[in-house]
Amino acid sequence: MLTKRIIPCLDVGAGRVVKGVRFQNLRDAGDPVQLAAEYERQGADELVILHVCADGANDAAHRETIRRVRAEMSISLTAGGGVRSIDDVQALLEAGADKVSVNTAAVRRPGLIDELAARFGRQCMVLAVDAARTIRGWEVVTDSGRTRTGIDAVEWMREAVELGAGEILLTSWDRDGTKAGYDLELLRAAAGAVNVPVIASGGAAGVGDMAEAIAAGADAVLAASIFHDGQTTVGDVKKQLANLGVEVRQ
Amino acid sequence: MTPGNGAAQGFDVAIIETGTANLASVANGLRRAGAVPRLACDADDVARADRVVLPGVGSFGAAMQRLHDDGMVETIRDRVCGGRPLLAVCVGMQVLAASSEEAPGCPGIGIIEGAVTRFAGAVRVPQIGWNRVRADGCALLADGHAYFANSYRLIEAPAGAAIATAEHGGRFIAAIEMAGGALLACQFHPELSGAWGLALLRRWLSANGGAAC
Numbered sequence: 161m162l163t164k165r166i167i168p169c170l171d172v173g174a175g176r177v178v179k180g181v182r183f184q185n186l187r188d189a190g191d192p193v194q195l196a197a198e199y200e201r202q203g204a205d206e207l208v209i210l211h212v213c214a215d216g217a218n219d220a221a222h223r224e225t226i227r228r229v230r231a232e233m234s235i236s237l238t239a240g241g242g243v244r245s246i247d248d249v250q251a252l253l254e255a256g257a258d259k260v261s262v263n264t265a266a267v268r269r270p271g272l273i274d275e276l277a278a279r280f281g282r283q284c285m286v287l288a289v290d291a292a293r294t295i296r297g298w299e300v301v302t303d304s305g306r307t308r309t310g311i312d313a314v315e316w317m318r319e320a321v322e323l324g325a326g327e328i329l330l331t332s333w334d335r336d337g338t339k340a341g342y343d344l345e346l347l348r349a350a351a352g353a354v355n356v357p358v359i360a361s362g363g364a365a366g367v368g369d370m371a372e373a374i375a376a377g378a379d380a381v382l383a384a385s386i387f388h389d390g391q392t393t394v395g396d397v398k399k400q401l402a403n404l405g406v407e408v409r410q
Numbered sequence: 411m412t413p414g415n416g417a418a419q420g421f422d423v424a425i426i427e428t429g430t431a432n433l434a435s436v437a438n439g440l441r442r443a444g445a446v447p448r449l450a451c452d453a454d455d456v457a458r459a460d461r462v463v464l465p466g467v468g469s470f471g472a473a474m475q476r477l478h479d480d481g482m483v484e485t486i487r488d489r490v491c492g493g494r495p496l497l498a499v500c501v502g503m504q505v506l507a508a509s510s511e512e513a514p515g516c517p518g519i520g521i522i523e524g525a526v527t528r529f530a531g532a533v534r535v536p537q538i539g540w541n542r543v544r545a546d547g548c549a550l551l552a553d554g555h556a557y558f559a560n561s562y563r564l565i566e567a568p569a570g571a572a573i574a575t576a577e578h579g580g581r582f583i584a585a586i587e588m589a590g591g592a593l594l595a596c597q598f599h600p601e602l603s604g605a606w607g608l609a610l611l612r613r614w615l616s617a618n619g620g621a622a623c
Contacts, residue, residue: 234608
């Protein structure tokens with residue numbers, strides 16, 4: 161049986177891990193290579209590295225960070241942030257990523273999802289969705305939360321999966337970095353709308369939140385703050401999830 | 411992907427390019443297991459190399475097209491039939507089969523009988539993540555968790571092969587060992603399967619003349 165994944169996320173800018181609240185007020189949280197190796201040792205199932213500046217894929221220094229992290233790791237690595245084209249994806253895969261996440265560029269031009277899935281396979285094509293609550297549901301926000309698109313987030317996920325997205329990295333913009341818990345209603349809506357794996361992101365304060373996200377339909381949970389702050393380890397999280405009856409790799 | 415130095419010298423592994431594979435991760439995994447990975451130059455190189463890896467990410471049809479274009483299909487078949495070391499990964503394993511539901515009308519290399527089919531049942535597709543593998547009766551493969559990223563799989567074992575299995579909407583073939591470990595075909599990604607995957611790569615190298623521990 162497929163186990164539920166615990167995925168630490170490194171937001172990287174200028175070669176350093178940073179973390180903010182609702183994508184703003186970024187502060188230094190360490191060296192990406194060191195943190196990546198430490199998280200693998202703790203039992204992380206995958207790692208996500210997101211470039212926090214909009215030009216991630218064109219940034220030679222960022223590709224070098226991916227290359228250095230890959231050299232130290234034997235688990236899957238997803239790279240994202242500022243990915244706009246087939247060439248961007250190719251460059252990140254060559255640097256050592258196994259999957260690439262696309263966000264703003266796919267909202268602007270959904271055909272990009274189709275092109276990337278056809279070229280690299282859907283299992284390589286992760287759609288990152290930042291969703292903010294509205295009166296009626298959730299809308300897609302882009303450009304690190306600066307642009308409200310008015311696009312219904314659940315409809316967008318459904319369309320993107322039809323186009324070729326193989327996995328959804330779903331971040332609640334309202335909860336990101338707040339430690340207020342994942343947006344469980346959003347997760348339920350997403351898990352019901354698409355048949356690809358859904359990664360829950362944004363708001364984890366502890367194991368209880370992760371267990372709830374998994375019960376709501378998430379196949380994986382992503383967290384940054386609680387691991388970077390040393391509040392808990394991946395190993396402890398997995399032990400506690402196993403005690404709660406969640407199937408994890410230990 | 412340049413030759414390393416010192417102790418690892420001689421454990422040459424030629425990687426066949428299938429166009430879209432995660433070559434950096436595959437090469438990195440082999441390097442960490444003690445090998446000296448490099449890209450294969452051409453079909454002659456693949457015929458002669460001591461050890462060959464056939465990776466694969468992406469689609470069955472695209473991978474077969476690339477192998478045909480590069481004149482690799484007969485070469486790979488001859489290698490396996492001659493019992494010469496080959497490690498096939500993910501779509502690299504699937505193209506060894508006779509056909510795939512993913513690319514109707516496009517024959518595979520046909521070393522493994524049977525067709526590759528899409529996951530069925532109430533499970534999410536693609537299968538992405540760590541699944542429990544059972545490896546009763548295998549020499550190189552061991553029980554443990556392996557990392558998968560696939561929408562299609564084999565469900566029938568070829569005659570005379572040792573197999574490892576896993577469950578995702580029913581039992582499927584996680585890996586196949588043939589010819590005393592010369593052929594190791596994995597649906598999962600050993601290069602992304604942590605310490606368990608590295609240990610498997612070391613055992614395959616070791617069983618095929620590249621004692622890498």
